[in-house]
Structure formats: C-alpha cells, structure tokens
Amino acid sequence: MNFEEHAGKAVLRAHGIETPGGVLAASVEEAARAAERLGPCVVKAQVAAGKRGKAGGIKLAADPGAARAAAAAILGMAIGEHRVDRLLVEAQVPIAREMYAAVLNDPAAKGPLLLFSAEGGMDIEEIAATHPDALVRMPLDIRKGVDGQTLAAALPASLPCDRAALVALLGRLYEAYVRSDAELLEINPLVVTKDGRLVALDCKLVMDDSAIPRHAELARTGTPDTLTSLEAKAKALGLKFIELDGNVGVLANGAGLTMTTMDAVRHYGGSPANFMEIGGESYTKAKPALELVLANPRVKCLLVNFCGAFARTDVMTEGVVGAWQELNPRIPIFFTIHGTNEDEAIALVKSRLGITPFDLMDDAVKAAVEAAR
Amino acid sequence: MILGGSESVLVLGITGKQGTFWSERMRDYGTRIVGGVNPKRAGERHLDLPVWASARDAARSMRIDAAVMFIPPFGVKEAALDAIEAGIGKIVCLTEHVPVHDTMYVLAAARERGVRLIGPNTAGIVTVGECFAGFMPAFNPRVFQPGDVGVISRSGSLGTLLCLNLVQVGLGIRAFIGIGGDPVIGTTTRDALVALDQDAGTKAVALVGEIGGSMEEEAAEYARSMKKPIAAFIAGAASPPGKRMGHAGAIVMGNKGSYAGKKAALEAAGVTVCATPFGVAEALRDLRR
Numbered sequence: 147m148n149f150e151e152h153a154g155k156a157v158l159r160a161h162g163i164e165t166p167g168g169v170l171a172a173s174v175e176e177a178a179r180a181a182e183r184l185g186p187c188v189v190k191a192q193v194a195a196g197k198r199g200k201a202g203g204i205k206l207a208a209d210p211g212a213a214r215a216a217a218a219a220i221l222g223m224a225i226g227e228h229r230v231d232r233l234l235v236e237a238q239v240p241i242a243r244e245m246y247a248a249v250l251n252d253p254a255a256k257g258p259l260l261l262f263s264a265e266g267g268m269d270i271e272e273i274a275a276t277h278p279d280a281l282v283r284m285p286l287d288i289r290k291g292v293d294g295q296t297l298a299a300a301l302p303a304s305l306p307c308d309r310a311a312l313v314a315l316l317g318r319l320y321e322a323y324v325r326s327d328a329e330l331l332e333i334n335p336l337v338v339t340k341d342g343r344l345v346a347l348d349c350k351l352v353m354d355d356s357a358i359p360r361h362a363e364l365a366r367t368g369t370p371d372t373l374t375s376l377e378a379k380a381k382a383l384g385l386k387f388i389e390l391d392g393n394v395g396v397l398a399n400g401a402g403l404t405m406t407t408m409d410a411v412r413h414y415g416g417s418p419a420n421f422m423e424i425g426g427e428s429y430t431k432a433k434p435a436l437e438l439v440l441a442n443p444r445v446k447c448l449l450v451n452f453c454g455a456f457a458r459t460d461v462m463t464e465g466v467v468g469a470w471q472e473l474n475p476r477i478p479i480f481f482t483i484h485g486t487n488e489d490e491a492i493a494l495v496k497s498r499l500g501i502t503p504f505d506l507m508d509d510a511v512k513a514a515v516e517a518a519r
Numbered sequence: 520m521i522l523g524g525s526e527s528v529l530v531l532g533i534t535g536k537q538g539t540f541w542s543e544r545m546r547d548y549g550t551r552i553v554g555g556v557n558p559k560r561a562g563e564r565h566l567d568l569p570v571w572a573s574a575r576d577a578a579r580s581m582r583i584d585a586a587v588m589f590i591p592p593f594g595v596k597e598a599a600l601d602a603i604e605a606g607i608g609k610i611v612c613l614t615e616h617v618p619v620h621d622t623m624y625v626l627a628a629a630r631e632r633g634v635r636l637i638g639p640n641t642a643g644i645v646t647v648g649e650c651f652a653g654f655m656p657a658f659n660p661r662v663f664q665p666g667d668v669g670v671i672s673r674s675g676s677l678g679t680l681l682c683l684n685l686v687q688v689g690l691g692i693r694a695f696i697g698i699g700g701d702p703v704i705g706t707t708t709r710d711a712l713v714a715l716d717q718d719a720g721t722k723a724v725a726l727v728g729e730i731g732g733s734m735e736e737e738a739a740e741y742a743r744s745m746k747k748p749i750a751a752f753i754a755g756a757a758s759p760p761g762k763r764m765g766h767a768g769a770i771v772m773g774n775k776g777s778y779a780g781k782k783a784a785l786e787a788a789g790v791t792v793c794a795t796p797f798g799v800a801e802a803l804r805d806l807r808r
Contacts, residue, residue: 251619253703253732256626288623327620329702356592357618390759401700402674402729405754406796412757413794421758453680455642456654484683485676486656506687507680508797 147353148194152234153367154349158333161322163315164345168236174217180235181213188236189216193228194369196350201225206238227372239345243306244335246273247316249323251330251354252285260284260292260320264302266335292320307338315344326364327357376438383434385424392417393518395445397435397466399424399457407451410507416515419445424462432465440475447478449514451507454485463491467498478517482510520609520635520706520714521694522550524649526584529577529607530555531598534565538589541654542566545587548658550650553581556598574598578605585609587643587652595639596621603628611652612638612705622703629705636705641697642675655679655695666691668803669715671708672727673700677754677796681727684800690807693720700729708738716745723748723807725799726790730755731776739784750791750802753781 149157155165169180170192181187191203198204203225205216213235223230246266252259261270262284265277274281284300286292298313305312315336323331332350339345358365373381380387386401390408394416398404401423408418419442424435439445450466452459463483470479481503483491492503504510522528528545532538533555543566546552554569554577561572571577574586586602588595588611595617602610603625610629617639629636637644643653648665651657655675662683668690672678675697682692696711698704708728715721726749728735735753742749756778782792791802 251623251703253734254737256630256703256705257623287627288620289627324620327618329619354619356616357620360593360618388759398676400674400676402672402677402727402754403680405729405758406677406680406752408757409754410795418757453676453683455656455675455679457676485659485662485679488661506797508795 147355147358147365147368147370149351149353149368150192150194150232151190151349152192153369154331154351155346156367157322157326157331157351157364158319158346158349161318161325163318163322163333164343165349166236166239166345166347168234171217171233171235172231174214174221177217177233177235178210178214181207181210184235184237186238187213188238189213189220190234190236191220191223191225191230192232192234193225193230195226195228198225203230239337239347240340241337242340243338244347245306245338246270246334247319247336248330248332248334249320249328250332255285258286258288258320258323260286260297260316262301262316264306270334286320288324291324292317307342307344311344326351327354327361328352329354376441380422380435380438383431385422385431385435385438387435387438388421389442390418390420391444392419393444393446394514395419395439395442395448396451397422397424397432397439397448398451399454399462403451403453407449407507407511410511411449411515414508414512414515416511416518430461430465432462433469436466436469437473440473445477446518447480447514449510450479450481450483451510452483452485452491454487458487459483459485460487460490460494463494467494471498480504480510480514480517482507520637520644520696520711521718522585522609522644522646522650522652524549524646525551526650527551527553527582528652529553529574529583529586529602530589531574531586531602532589533557533568533570534560535589537654539566541589542568544658545651548651550652553583556601574602574605574607578607583607585611585652587611588613590614592616592618596625599625599636600628603632603634606632608634610634610636611641611643612636612699613641613643613653614638615640617701619701619703622701626703626705637696638699638701638704638706640701640704641699642678643697645692645695647692647694653697655697661686663695664691665693667693667720667722668725669693669718669721669723670695670725670727671711671715672697673729674727674754677727681725681752681796681799684797685725685803687797688800688804690800690804693718693722702732708734709741712738712741712745716741716747721747723803724750725803726751727796728753728781728785730758730778730781733776735781736784739788739790742785742788742790748791748803748806749789750793750799750806751785752793752796752799753778753785
C-alpha cells in the first residue's frame with residue numbers, strides 16, 4: 147500500500163524525525179490561508195506517485211497570492227494515473243545541503259537494507275550512477291536492528307552534518323520502517339538546514355500489503371490502489387482482476403498460470419482482455435469471476451485455463467459452467483483443464499456445454515485467438 | 520532440498536482442514552509423516568499420529584528431519600522459529616500473505632542455525648515416486664511420472680502445468696522444487712538450481728521464472744557453469760509493468776526484473792528460453808535426443 151507524502155511524514159514525526167511545518171489544503175482558499183500563516187511556502191500535490199516535481203505538481207510560493215496561483219494550477223492536475231485533489235502547503239526551509247536516506251526490504255540479502263548518500267535530491271538511480279562511491283548500503287539483521295557504532299563507522303568520513311545526529315535519525319528511520327511493516331521508507335531529500343538541523347523534505351512510504359491487518363489505523367491513512375469500477379467490485383469479492391485492452395477474456399487459477407495464459411494469448415497473436423485469477427482460497431468463486439470478465443464489452447471469447455493442485459478443477463469448472471448457462475453470453479468459450487479432479491471437470495464441460503476441452507493449453511489459446519479475430 | 524522417502528516429516532498445523540487433507544495424501548504417497556503440532560491439541564492423536572504442543576516437544580521425542588507448515592499468515596513467525604529452535608533442518612512454508620518482515624526475521628534465524636527454508640507461498644516439493652511435502656498433485660500420474668528432469672517453479676499451478684507438459688512429451692520428473700511467489704523467500708531459483716546440479720538423479724532442468732526481482736539473473740550466473748541442459752519459461756511477458764516496485768528497490772536490483780532482461784541473461788548463460796511451458800517440454804525432449 148502506498149502512502150502520500152503527508153501520511154508518510156506523519157509516520158516520520160511520530161518517530162521523532164523533523165518535517166517542515168505544513169497544512170493540508172483541498173481548495174485554493176485553504177492553500178492561501180495556509181500561506182498566510184506559514185510565510186514563504188511550497189505547494190505540493192498529494193498523490194502516491196513519483197516525479198511530482200517534473201509533472202509540475204510542486205511549486206514555490208513567496209506569498210499567499212502566489213500560493214493561490216500555485217494551488218489553482220495544481221489542483222485537478224493529472225499525475226500518472228492520479229488526479230490531484232489535495233495539496234500539502236509547507237513552510238520553506240533554508241537548505242544548506244540535500245542528502246538521501248532509505249530503508250527497504252532487500253530480496254537478495256533477505257533482510258532490511260539501509261541506504262544513505264550525502265548526495266541527494268535526485269533519483270536514487272541517478273545517485274547510484276553519478277555518485278556510486280557516496281552511496282552507503284548497510285544490510286541489517288531484522289532481529290537486531292541498527293547498531294549505532296557500526297553505522298557511525300560505515301557513514302562517509304566527511305559529512306555535511308553532525309554525525310551523531312545523523313546516526314540517531316537513521317536509527318529512528320529504521321524504527322519507523324519496522325513499526326509500519328514498510329517495504330520502503332525513503333527520505334529524499336533529507337536536508338541539512340543552514341542552522342544545522344536535519345529535516346525530511348519529502349517522504350515515500352510503501353507498506354507490505356500482507357501486514358495491513360495488523361496496522362488497521364495506519365492503513366486508513368494510506369492510498370488505496372486506483373481501480374476501475376469492475377476491479378473494485380472484484381477486490382470486494384476477494385478476486386485479483388486487472389482490466390487490459392485486448393478482447394480475449396482470460397480465466398485461470400494461480401497467479402503464475404494466469405500470467406502464462408495471457409502470455410500465450412499474446413504469443414499466438416491475440417490480445418488478453420484481463421488478468422483474472424481465482425486460485426488459492428478463491429477457487430470457489432468462479433461464478434462471480436466470470437460475471438466480471440464478461441461485464442467487459444470488448445470480450446469476444448473466453449479462455450478458461452485450469453491447472454489444479456490445491457484448487458479442485460471440478461469445483462472451479464462447476465462454477466464456470468453454471469454461470470455460463472445462466473448468463474448465456476453469445477460468445478465462444480474454450481477450455482483446457484488439468485490436475486486435481488480433471489476427469490470430473492472435463493465430463494462436466496462435455497455434458498453441460500457440449501464442447502470438449504483442449505488437451506494442450508497452446509491449442510486452446512490458438513482457438514481462442516482465432517475466434518476473437 | 521530434495522526430500523528423501525526415509526526422512527521424517529512433522530506437520531505444523533496438522534489438525535486443520537488443509538493440514539488433515541494433505542497429511543493423508545502425503546502419507547499415502549510415501550512421505551514419512553511422524554506427527555504434528557497444535558498447542559491446543561497436545562497429547563491427542565490425529566490421523567493415528569501423535570500431536571505435540573510444539574516442534575521442540577516433538578524433537579525431544581524423536582528425530583525430525585523436515586517440517587511442513589499449514590499455518591495462517593500471522594502465526595508463521597512463531598511456528599517457524601519453534602521449528603528452527605527444535606533443530607529441524609528443512610522447513611517448507613506453504614502460507615500465502617506472510618508479512619515480509621516476519622519472513623526476514625525467520626530467515627535470519629534459519630541462516631544462523633543452518634536451516635533450509637523453502638517458501639513462503641510455495642506449493643511444496645515433490646520427489647517423484649518417493650514423497651512430497653505441500654499441496655502438489657504428486658499422486659496424479661498425468662502430472663508426475665518418474666524420470667530425470669528437475670523442475671523449479673515459483674508458482675504451483677504453472678509448475679503443475681509444466682510437469683504435465685513434460686509427461687505429455689514422454690519425459691519423466693526427478694524432483695519438483697516450488698520456491699514460492701513471495702518477494703523475499705528462503706530458497707531462491709539459484710539455490711534450487713545448485714541443488715539440482717548436485718543431484719545425481721537429475722539430468723536436465725526445467726526452470727519456470729517470473730517477471731520481477733532478480734532471481735533469474737542470479738540463477739543465470741550459476742547456469743553458465745552447468746553441464747546439464749536447462750530450458751526455461753518466464754511468465755509475465757504480456758503483463759502490464761509492475762506497480763509494486765519502489766525506486767530504491769529498482770536500484771538495489773540493478774534495474775533487473777523485466778522479461779527482456781531475464782530472457783537475455785538466461786540465454787547468455789546457454790539456457791533455452793521458450794515462449795510457452797509446452798515449448799520447455801519440447802525443448803528438453805529435443806535436447807535429450
């Protein structure tokens with residue numbers, strides 16, 4: 147789950163990391179009022195997306211009039227797949243130096259990784275490319291956390307700020323990462339002010355979706371994925387569904403098999419209309435899954451690919467066949483079914499729909515692609 | 520990580536619906552299930568097997584070589600640490616949606632004790648004709664026939680399809696290693712590849728990868744040194760670009776993760792990369808001729 151800047155900064159502040167004074171604003175008037183109170187400020191689009199600055203979503207404002215103009219320009223703007231409906235108006239900070247700090251899950255080391263660079267303000271990719279020697283990477287044991295002495299020694303010999311203060315801040319950043327089950331918690335830039343304070347000017351927080359149930363309160367401040375109305379309906383039913391722009395409807399079990407079915411459609415010259423996975427715990431939900439796939443008017447045929455290990459193919463097929471007869475769509479359907487209870491599943495398709503599932507997935511895909519032309 | 524039929528296996532969460540169903544299947548197939556764990560049912564018998572309060576208790580009574588976990592996501596950390604503490608050398612964690620921080624905690628403890636963890640979010644491992652741990656249809660003769668191909672897959676359903684395709688072209692399978700679909704897992708593609716390379720019964724490898732992460736690239740580095748033929752399929756060529764990757768994540772991976780990058784890395788290492796799973800089966804059949 148992604149978090150907008152202001153929500154990420156609230157997490158930082160709760161762990162004792164300073165952020166600029168700021169106010170959320172949902173209108174031009176609110177932005178102007180905030181600027182009256184804060185003085186020279188920055189008006190920042192609140193969307194959970196990168197490159198806000200490059201998209202024109204961050205503007206400096208010297209006075210309330212300028213803040214009003216900035217807010218008018220940014221509100222309603224589209225950044226990535228988001229529309230801006232909220233702004234963070236923050237006091238300007240006298241910057242002496244921009245640095246970079248982050249903690250993230252590192253699959254290679256199978257543990258947390260702390261990143262720091264005294265060169266910040268640009269993308270981490272750019273830092274790694276232009277200042278590779280300045281980038282400190284410190285793998286951590288999540289059972290032990292950050293050891294201050296080790297960290298102090300791992301930081302660059304020359305720093306633009308107080309070493310002890312930086313070590314303390316990185317320790318707090320790590321605590322915040324652990325306590326929010328973050329995949330990534332990033333401060334970029336982490337600035338050294340002209341009077342020597344460390345201030346988080348921006349914040350990116352991504353929480354592990356699997357951990358959301360144990361962070362109900364924090365998760366309420368996160369940003370739900372942008373979903374189409376059909377995708378939202380699927381999510382409410384506990385189904386994984388992504389709409390695509392093709393015309394071959396795809397229904398399969400398991401993430402790997404569903405992706406593979408889409409790949410095969412593309413490989414044989416067709417274009418998949420969706421990703422719809424009904425494996426795992428959701429294998430009894432074939433009927434609502436089918437209704438969602440067919441609700442897309444572009445779908446010209448349906449390709450069903452079941453390969454059951456944990457999931458029983460007869461249960462999934464029963465659901466599909468039942469829904470198919472009920473909805474009676476005027477499009478062709480193609481099956482390929484293997485694995486647990488496949489004999490029963492294949493017999494069901496033959497007796498109730500009068501068609502024979504393909505023995506080979508590739509043949510089923512070719513037939514579906516042909517039918518969608 | 521190839522389980523032997525003589526190895527004793529403890530089932531964590533044996534009394535649940537899935538634990539019960541699959542323990543029976545595993546035992547029928549040849550897995551040496553010696554008992555299970557459920558703190559609330561300690562001292563009882565289930566499926567005519569002893570139930571202990573903890574893996575540590577079980578290990579005090581008998582030698583346990585491996586554990587397979589049918590445990591809900593938020594119970595995984597405690598149960599896995601118990602099994603590690605008990606000195607069990609192999610742990611198969613099937614659970615989906617385990618918080619990644621919990622996985623990392625368990626893996627740090629496992630590394631310290633020299634424990635091999637497979638998963639989380641795996642369908643399990645199969646030693647064909649001998650035993651299995653997890654929920655793979657090992658007992659389905661259309662999917663699994665004994666032979667000498669080793670199969671590595673992140674996904675259970677796709678791995679099942681690939682095994683079936685191998686059998687369809689007349690090949691047999693030595694072992695299936697499901698490594699799991701989570702972003703952080705105990706046994707990587709490379710780890711599984713090394714195990715199959717060192718296994719005398721494996722003569723060729725079918726590798727199923729997925730977009731995201733850098734495991735296929737790391738495996739490719741090892742594949743370079745291998746003499747056994749390898750054919751691979753990478754799922755996700757037609758998937759929209761991933762939304763889950765953060766910027767910092769991308770840099771740590773060295774910008775690895777795309778289909779094209781994985782295909783190129785594997786091909787440069789001499790691996791045959793195929794457009795469909797059935798293509799992998801055909802390629803291995805042809806390579807063996």
